[in-house]
Amino acid sequence: MSSSKGAGAGARRRRTRCRKCKACLRSECGECHFCKDMKKFGGPGRMKQSCLQRQCTAPVLPHTAVCLVCGEAGKEDTVEGEEEKFNLSLMECTICNEIVHPGCLKMGRAEGVINNEIPNCWECPKCKREGKSMKDSGDGTGKRRSDNGEEGVRWKLTDEPAQNKKKLAPPTPLPQLSAEESQVQAGIHKRKKEKELPPLDTGPKKKLKGTREKHLKKASDQPPDGNKLQSMQTWSRTGSGDFEVKGTISHPSIHLNQITASDLEKPKVPSGPLEPSAQSDKSHQREKLERFKQMCQMLERVKNSSSSSSSSDSDSDTDSRGSDGSSGGVSSRAASPATRSQRLAALGFSASEEEEEEEEEEEEEEEEGGRRNGGSETARNGKQPKARGNSQEKENNHPARLQCRQGLRDVVAHGTQFLNWPLVPSPPKPLLQLERHVVRPPPDSPEPDSLPLDSGSDHIMQRDVWLAVFQYLSYRELCVCMRVCRTWSRW
DNA sequence: CCCAACGTGTTA
């Protein structure tokens, strides 16, 4: 209770969906594992996770999040400059989980590593100084459990086989961090409380867990290799204290790619036994394939007929750009890496300019005449699974699982905000050849102003009128509307 | 208040 700085000290903020990305706007697929688990779809509803196809690509901090230093919420909206925005925004450290305003940090300009994969996410200067990486952080396993990530793998076709990894270990031999204020804040996560369940239980409670107190904690161990940064890359350009921006993820999220590539792109084995090397992926293959299948269906509908965007050239990146500036041969155009870097550099950050940057975006489903999918309150008639929930065992359950933190793409925006997050995962296109489109800028979405009708003409009411109407609807009703047609959904 | 879900503990 006191104001202990401990990382997670009283602040166990869970991230929540942004509700803006495509995934968030979609409705349940009804076919994935989690959907099947939902009571809505006849499942027991025990998992309480969200549909795999609805996993948010840019989870945000809850509104209740506040700076551990000043106790205030994010105020980036109150200022103009990007730097100001940054300093007043809340940033959550992926290592210690502390949420602070960069501007409230005492160590003004240490090297903070901004994670542009997720909104308001970085590795705070404090942790960086200690040379911690996620691996050593509280959970020892470095990242989120493969669980969420794996199940919630987002479809991205990015990642390179090998090579790449441009800059690995920081050129800096590792500055002997002076222990000046080494306040070993062992904040980490707190175990919270343990639950105990009364011996009395008239219901089939499934698992029995409270065996007294059996929570054991893993002692902090020190792996041999102290500094072997994880796979993320970080640009250490800490000249005089700058922030670093790291991008690129190399987390467990490539499986799908592999599967896709293996099963679809390559002839591989006709019968499809399995690969000799794949052994533990077996179970996952199923899931992945399932997901892939769904995606394919989706894509079929989509069929993206948009004009091709010309932006799939430069692949080989010979990088070697030690210090920005010379943008070798970057295509000259708006958000080129160089531009990003410069922008960030202007703020005192360095940007990661991988060969991969821009995220490509999905095309959104095409409007088709029928919306057969029911999604929400359709199946809830006499269906009453015996499920015995604890608190909420109603009839609706939507679980989801993707946790965020990393695994998302990195993109730096260039508009009013310094980073552009509402990006979307890339759909595994049945076609081989991963191509990427530029992220669709959030500000100006080319949504139609009119509502096309089946008759061919447009509805008399225009978008703004509809929107005015929509604002009086409840969320639930809006969801229903969104299922009516694509245009409404987009609006 | 109700419902959706995040993140972690537990079990297989």
Place this chain on the structure above:
DNA sequence: TAACACGTTGGG
């Protein structure tokens, strides 16, 4: 380790 479960947080 992956899958399952669930308490509890978060949003409306």
